Amino acid sequence: MSRNLLLLLVLAGLLGLAAAAGILSVPVRTGELGVLGETITSPPRGLRDLVLGLGVLVLGAWIFGELLSVVRLPRICGYLLFGVLVGPDAATWRPDWFPDILGSEQLAYVKLVDGLAIAVIAFVAGGEIRLGELRAIAAKVAGIVGLHAVVVFSGMALVTSLVILPMVPGLAGEDGEGPGIVPALIVGTIAMAISPAVLIAVIKDARARGPVSRISLTSAIMVDLVLITTFTVLMFAVVRFGGGEGGGDLLPLAGGLAWHLLGSVLVGGVIGGMILWISRAVPEQLDALVLLAAFGIAVIGEFLHVAPLLVGLSAGIAQANLAGHNADLERSAERLLLPVCCVFFAVAGAGVHLGDLPSLWPAVLVIVGCRAALITGAAGIGTRLVGFDPPVRRWLWACFISQAGLSIALVGEVRRNLPDAAWAGELATLLLAVITIHELVGPLLMRFGLAKAGEVDAVEREHASESAGSTDSGREVAT
Amino acid sequence: MIAALLIAADGVPTAAGGGDGVPIGFRIFLAVLALGGLAIAAGTPFSRRLHRNRAVAALSAGGWFAVLAGIALGPVGLDLVDEGIFSGLRPLVVVALGWVGLIVGLQARWKILQAVPGVIWTWTVKDAAMSALVAASLGAIVLGLAVENAFAHPAALFAPLATLAAANLSWAPETRSLRVELSDRTRRIATLIAAAAGLSAIVAIALAGLASLPVRADGIASTLDPLLGGRRLAVLLATAAVVGIGARFLLSMVERDSPQMLVVVVGFVCIVAGVADAAGISPLLSGLLAGVVLANLSTGPLRNLESVLHRGETAGGMLLYGFAGVLVSVDSGWAPLALGFAIAATRILLKPFTLGQSMRLAREELPTNTPLRLASVRQAPLAVAVAIALVLVEDSTLARTLLTAVVIAGLASGLAAPLQSWQQRSSTAPTSDSKSDLNEATS
Numbered sequence: 001m002s003r004n005l006l007l008l009l010v011l012a013g014l015l016g017l018a019a020a021a022g023i024l025s026v027p028v029r030t031g032e033l034g035v036l037g038e039t040i041t042s043p044p045r046g047l048r049d050l051v052l053g054l055g056v057l058v059l060g061a062w063i064f065g066e067l068l069s070v071v072r073l074p075r076i077c078g079y080l081l082f083g084v085l086v087g088p089d090a091a092t093w094r095p096d097w098f099p100d101i102l103g104s105e106q107l108a109y110v111k112l113v114d115g116l117a118i119a120v121i122a123f124v125a126g127g128e129i130r131l132g133e134l135r136a137i138a139a140k141v142a143g144i145v146g147l148h149a150v151v152v153f154s155g156m157a158l159v160t161s162l163v164i165l166p167m168v169p170g171l172a173g174e175d176g177e178g179p180g181i182v183p184a185l186i187v188g189t190i191a192m193a194i195s196p197a198v199l200i201a202v203i204k205d206a207r208a209r210g211p212v213s214r215i216s217l218t219s220a221i222m223v224d225l226v227l228i229t230t231f232t233v234l235m236f237a238v239v240r241f242g243g244g245e246g247g248g249d250l251l252p253l254a255g256g257l258a259w260h261l262l263g264s265v266l267v268g269g270v271i272g273g274m275i276l277w278i279s280r281a282v283p284e285q286l287d288a289l290v291l292l293a294a295f296g297i298a299v300i301g302e303f304l305h306v307a308p309l310l311v312g313l314s315a316g317i318a319q320a321n322l323a324g325h326n327a328d329l330e331r332s333a334e335r336l337l338l339p340v341c342c343v344f345f346a347v348a349g350a351g352v353h354l355g356d357l358p359s360l361w362p363a364v365l366v367i368v369g370c371r372a373a374l375i376t377g378a379a380g381i382g383t384r385l386v387g388f389d390p391p392v393r394r395w396l397w398a399c400f401i402s403q404a405g406l407s408i409a410l411v412g413e414v415r416r417n418l419p420d421a422a423w424a425g426e427l428a429t430l431l432l433a434v435i436t437i438h439e440l441v442g443p444l445l446m447r448f449g450l451a452k453a454g455e456v457d458a459v460e461r462e463h464a465s466e467s468a469g470s471t472d473s474g475r476e477v478a479t
Numbered sequence: 480m481i482a483a484l485l486i487a488a489d490g491v492p493t494a495a496g497g498g499d500g501v502p503i504g505f506r507i508f509l510a511v512l513a514l515g516g517l518a519i520a521a522g523t524p525f526s527r528r529l530h531r532n533r534a535v536a537a538l539s540a541g542g543w544f545a546v547l548a549g550i551a552l553g554p555v556g557l558d559l560v561d562e563g564i565f566s567g568l569r570p571l572v573v574v575a576l577g578w579v580g581l582i583v584g585l586q587a588r589w590k591i592l593q594a595v596p597g598v599i600w601t602w603t604v605k606d607a608a609m610s611a612l613v614a615a616s617l618g619a620i621v622l623g624l625a626v627e628n629a630f631a632h633p634a635a636l637f638a639p640l641a642t643l644a645a646a647n648l649s650w651a652p653e654t655r656s657l658r659v660e661l662s663d664r665t666r667r668i669a670t671l672i673a674a675a676a677g678l679s680a681i682v683a684i685a686l687a688g689l690a691s692l693p694v695r696a697d698g699i700a701s702t703l704d705p706l707l708g709g710r711r712l713a714v715l716l717a718t719a720a721v722v723g724i725g726a727r728f729l730l731s732m733v734e735r736d737s738p739q740m741l742v743v744v745v746g747f748v749c750i751v752a753g754v755a756d757a758a759g760i761s762p763l764l765s766g767l768l769a770g771v772v773l774a775n776l777s778t779g780p781l782r783n784l785e786s787v788l789h790r791g792e793t794a795g796g797m798l799l800y801g802f803a804g805v806l807v808s809v810d811s812g813w814a815p816l817a818l819g820f821a822i823a824a825t826r827i828l829l830k831p832f833t834l835g836q837s838m839r840l841a842r843e844e845l846p847t848n849t850p851l852r853l854a855s856v857r858q859a860p861l862a863v864a865v866a867i868a869l870v871l872v873e874d875s876t877l878a879r880t881l882l883t884a885v886v887i888a889g890l891a892s893g894l895a896a897p898l899q900s901w902q903q904r905s906s907t908a909p910t911s912d913s914k915s916d917l918n919e920a921t922s
Contacts, residue, residue, distance in 0.1 A: 014725070
């Protein structure tokens, strides 16, 4: 029996188990009196099914990834697709016999691991960055990022004002007192976003190494900084001058923003140093240490109002560049990356809003197409201006298409900051549909670009040539 | 440090807008930091050096530190982990129980069971019957005295008493903390003790898990429903078959890839534990059955699986002890205290007796003053897991009372054995102590 058929059989077995467990599910009881007069409490349904849902999600996403890798597609697409398949939005399309693995209630619980996953992904990415190498390309990357931000922001704002606003009447507001160009500015800002998490996952999956991988990852991180800054300023302006809730003074906003960025780096640096120090004392518990640190980063991020992505990244950079760097710690984090990615991207897939696509598809297609064109143009011009090599010039754009966690979080922020604006709800729906497309298409394009740039499987090729080199030198010594 | 963080966090506004509470995510983090930190600290070289001290080794083997940490974090102590937080941490407990069940189940390889000497089987069966009977009787007496009309609904007592009986089986398999004098004879005896403990662990999980299968609890009247029991058992067997066969195939596929191996192991542990939790069954039993199937289907990839599972053993054990401490109930009055100490007392009286009898059957003469005589007095760490599984299946005050009794019995018996051993040693002249560690390799 072929390997792929066996994988499908295992998956079918897992889905069958989930269905069987669902049939036998126990009733929820809260505060009932038992026969002995004692209090009986059972957890909510979503919490009770959570562990099973997680198990099926991890294995199912991984199996889907493996099956897609057979046809040379990125595994991350498999993780996303499995998430879409078992997510709450696909419930209406699924056959009746299909088990309810990840309903809205479970999804809310599983989303709690998002912060942890982002911290692990960022920690691994940070571990790849050597400050010496970064310094050499920082100025050039800053040029590319600057151009990307200006071109994509202004271009998308213009396209939204001229084309999208007339296409989607709900965005114009009621009674002629519409939001003006605010939706256009928000679309422009969120269109800038590139997902570093997707980039890291695709690079790891493709075992890619080379200038396109390195420059795209560094650029994505810098774009995140620009994006967070722009979005915070924009939201402040909209809330302050547009009559939304929570308006305030500019000074606290600037302070908050500075803390959000610099504080993240500072907290991450401290955590990275601490992890490195503790890792030397507990060489056998590194997996637990990395998970504990990632959990800490996720929680502290919310508590101290810092960005888990930046904290994790700074922690990774700190531990990789400080004296006495622990290679075992990095290996441990990389080992954990695969299960974390399976859960993270499957959850992202499960959160995809499939129901919004049919009604909004013309506007969605316009935004997706224009964004892709602007990104391609900006990346092409930018890389030429700063003098990067031809593979980077030709294929860097392919790495800039994907969007995921941060973009979705920012859309959530728009709704949270403007709870009374009907247009904000409409805009959020439109943006989520756009991000869905980028979520699904981005990894495919990136893998394609990396393959064209000759960077796929470069890690294995390097190892092979190293071992061949060492064998040759061994032979020479023997001779 | 935790207390300092807690105090610092107290002034931080919560999501609800108040300034008088600690955000729930942060409290969960502090709880995990405390328990996880303890688990990580247990693996440090410093901790290993500390364990050379007899008192520290005895306290640690009995789970004292982790249980006390749990009590300090729980409602009895700082109230950092209240019901809401425990609810958030519940999935972690479910996974840990499935993990433990799988580790125990993997020991039940048919070839190994066939090689187990007859004397171990006899000892296990005798001890199981006697211990279960004693614990269940003590439980029934104490509950009869403490709870009004306790026997009006015997079905409601069925699973709790079976759990209490199961928790009283087995004993701690390690003998290092007893500081036994090393010789061929003591080494052989320690091996027998560990082997019988392993076998008893399988019986304990099976007894507690199977007893809870037919119980239909709907609040008004708990009844025994054999049909429900049969359906639950069928789901468990199906889970064991799917996981066993699926894991065998996937493990051989990812044998050389450490991250993929982790995905497969974590995924299957979650499924084994999750199916049980969703269906209201003990995750321990589900893990045990899956482990048994897996152990008897393959050999090669199992080594990798066991290495991944054992990597989390210390952390998992510490977490379960910690959670037991969190769940300890002080609202149940004298019942758990009386029950716990009564069980510990009967262990001190009965377990050495069955041990001695079995050694005579095995034609092994126990040295008169060896602490190994008391090895079977110490309650198995598994007992705590069995009691936590009862709380997970049905979180009632009765279940928590019994868990508290099991924790007390574990702490008391864990301390009693080394104390007696120390007393015996101090009353007789010590011989060479330089090589007195009976290596854990024997277990």
